[in-house]
Amino acid sequence: MQLLVEILLLPIIGAVTITTFKGLMPKKLPGIWASVLVGISFLLSIMADVHLGQLAVSHRMVTGTLWTWISGFGPSIGFRLYLDPLAGIWLLVITGVGMLIHIYSIGYMHDDPGEARYFSYLNFFIFAMLLLVLAGNLIVLLIGWALVGLASYFLIGFWYQRPSAVRAAKKAFVMNTVGDVGILLGLALLYVHYHSVGYGHLFTIFSHAAPGSAFFEWTAFLLYVGAMAKSAQFPLHMWLADAMEGPTPVSALIHAATMVTAGVYLMARLYPLLRLAPDVHYLVGAIGAFTAIFAASIAIFQQDIKKVLAYSTLSQLGYMFLAIGVGGFMAGVFHFMTHAFFKALLFLAAGSVIHALQGEQDLSHMGGLVKKMPWTTFAFLAGTLAISGIPPFSGYFSKEAILGQAYNSGHWLLWAVGVLTAGLTAFYMFRLFFLTFFGAPRDAHLHEHAHEAPWVMTVPVVILGVLATIGGFFKGWLGNWLAPTFSAYPGASHAAFESGPLFGTVITVGLAIIAIILAYWLFLRKHLAPRAGIARGFGRHAYQAWDMDAAWTWIAVNPFKTIGDWVRPVEQGMLSFINGVASAVWLWATDLRPLQTGYVRRYALSIMVGLGALLAYYLIRV
């Protein structure tokens, strides 16, 4: 328990000290200080997990209440922490990948005037994310849930003088608030019925309940809305593409590796509830599969290196939800882990490219960087192979686990969508890879000045490259580690890893290889420009992300503004009525003014004197 508190406290101490003393700190200190604190947090997380592993399998959890959060209307709700194997995995990834990205940021942000502010936000994010996964009940989870949203808001809008960044930050915050209130309603419903929001208590009740009642469907749906917003599932996904306005390491940490997977965490955490809500459970998988292929179709046509990666994140999150939907909870968690490695790697490598090209993100200014940045190219290739699902890279294993489970559980449609998306993924990722690093440089001037990133940035990238390559071999260990979590309550009968049919693997990998060859042929042989295909038809709409922004503006934003404009005249009418009355009284009062003002003063005076005398009397008497 004490260890958990220390893990939580270190990053928030960092955020507070950096904010308070940033004026006094030498220029490089905030970055180092922030990284060291997260590093210690990482070591303590390993210790906590080791401790957890030594407990008996049937009691593999550490839990405790720090203080009573609220009481007085029913059973009290405590500020409760909870560590089990599921939270333990997230703990390691948050602090481990978080530490690497902190270190990388020292190099990436070194000439930004807001460097100290950046690191205080980053530390604050780590704190909030740890609170989210270490929460012992839904209230504490919701607090962490909202605070990561706030950290994300800070960091998307980090360059607050850019109007686009400010807009993106607001959009992300408001869309995430939709998710927050979903969780709020869901937990309020659970409290009304079961007088508790704590995991253990609720799950025990769930394990005795019969599935399928409307109450469970609604509760599960509301909590899923929360997951949907945070993990950018269709139709609450647009904020994530815009979130790329933040500094690139932030995109790697928050908008790829950790925060956006909070929805996956929540769904895996709530597996006993999903058993009771079969319709919502299916919906999770269906929307996941749709998000996967939908985002992949957009990624093919993007022009901005970060936008491609953003849509690929959306697509991979879709895979994770697909896994949850078909009951493959472990597969979902496994894909979260490998994705954290390879996607953080891809973003950091892309950050090195952007850094080398003085902030240029447009693919039409890149090309031929392999000679200038060999290490980055090599690392990026590892990440690309991993995300494309080529054996033996990590992504192959986790994607196989998901698709195998989808096939075995009889969700053939979801399986087919997943397989097709795998092919699309390989295509758009290799398009990106070839257009960035190979072919002739499309901007001679930028290419001239490009250079490999400093070691403080390259080393984290290389470490992540190694993890992205070998991460798949953690599968056996992960299966054993997570088993206690998913066997504690009924509802996760297919959670363990299952292998799918051989022909499935052959098709998936085969499609990916064909896609790679196609990308090679189109972009390196035929020298297709990055902008190819976006002029009209399918390409144009996909490039504009299927016009979802306009649709949202039309469906949600404008109606609210219009109603606001209708309310204004109503208010004007009410106010002018009151003004009329006031003026009438004022006119009438002018005739009696001497009397009237005198009256108010005397009124005040007499009350004061009377009360004063009375008070004095009783004070003296007692």
Add this chain to the structure above:
Amino acid sequence: MLVVWLLAVALAGSLITLFMPQQSAKVAAGIIGAIIIGVYVALLMHPGQGVNVRWIPAWGIRFHLGSDGLSLFLLGLTVVMTEIAILASKAEWGRTYYFWILFLEFGSLGLFSALDLFLFYIFWEVVLIPIFFLLTSWSGPKGRRAAMKWLIMNLFGSLFMLIGIVAVAVIHTQPAGPLTFEISQLVNIHMDARVTPWVFAAFFLAFAIKAPLWPFHGWMPDAYGEAPAPVTGLLAGVMSKAGIYGFLRIMLPLFFPEFVQYQTGLLILAVIGLVYGAFMALRQTDMKMVTAYASLSHLGMIALGIFSLTRVGILGATFQMVAHGLMVGGLFIILGLLEQRTGSRDIAAMHGLNASAPRMAAYFLFFALATLGLPGLPGFVGEYLIIQGLVAHEVVFAVIAVIVLVMAAWYMLRVFQGIMQGPDKGQKILDLKAGQVWWIVPLAGLVLLLGVWPNGITAHAVPSLYHAVHLLAAKGGGV
């Protein structure tokens, strides 16, 4: 006894400032405010019996002051916000200004501690006066009009309340009760079903105007807009709670069956205010007006909690009164500083001020986040409890309430970003001075504490809250 000292120090202090030299009135008022906080802390540690003696025996009126869980934290809100209002005011506003501020504090403290209905009425009227003069003499160009509207609407309401009070007392004497204004005794009244709706309406009108609840907010925009920032802070932070407090202290115990009877209508009224305020806030271009209508919306939310007639909803409303007072009070005072420094209230006229005033931006954002209900800060606690109270039986209202929470994020960030962020167009303002940070940090700390540890209030408020609304349990108002 300490309650009486609280009032006595406030009254004596206000008179002392009146005899201070103009320049040192602010310092004197600040010291007096601090002493009052000291007395309050003593009261917090020894919440005693108060005082209960005969005052006008012929009419059965008693001088009965006391503090319980319902009022204790509202007294705290009053003393804290008054001190902050004093510190945020300008010294050159002179001794009369500080006299009225402290006199307002005296009236508010009396209002929140009176347990005799007639005494309550007197304090109810007492607080009108300082606000009237603060609006006429230290306000913007439309201050006189604002003051007039404040006075007319509130006098109108309290006239009805006076009729209601007399009616209740007289009815209580029949067939054989004594003439009394003790709230705790009037609870046992048996009213004729033909009379009750009128008496209910009389009280309701007075309380709804003071809060204000929609559609009785006609005085609010001008008063909030024109008053100097610290006074707006007190109006929105403290005075608005007087109306809500009236619902809890007087109306719920007296008229519980009527609340059950009219519940749907009352909930609809509250939810209209909630939604209406949010839509108004969304489309305002004046930063003070955004906050004013946001406040109207929040009061709708608090009223929803009360009208849910569940323990948890009423507890949420009680908590939210204190939380909202601190948050909105803080927000208005920061907006006032901003107005002083930019000379404008128009969002479009300000850009990227974060560059020159990062501290001000940070505290602005903090209070804005608290008001929009960010989990971890107290606005969320109250909203959670209120929604918890609504989900059980009134789930439609809960859904509307959470939609408004999303709108709140939208309109608050719109103001913050419009003013503080965006391109730097060369507009420079002075950041918070060290002297200002001195009072703003404790306020922010208090807000943070309430968000992280709301049990500090709820655990204490509950017993007397349920005593005050003891009928709830009998009538089956569950979680």
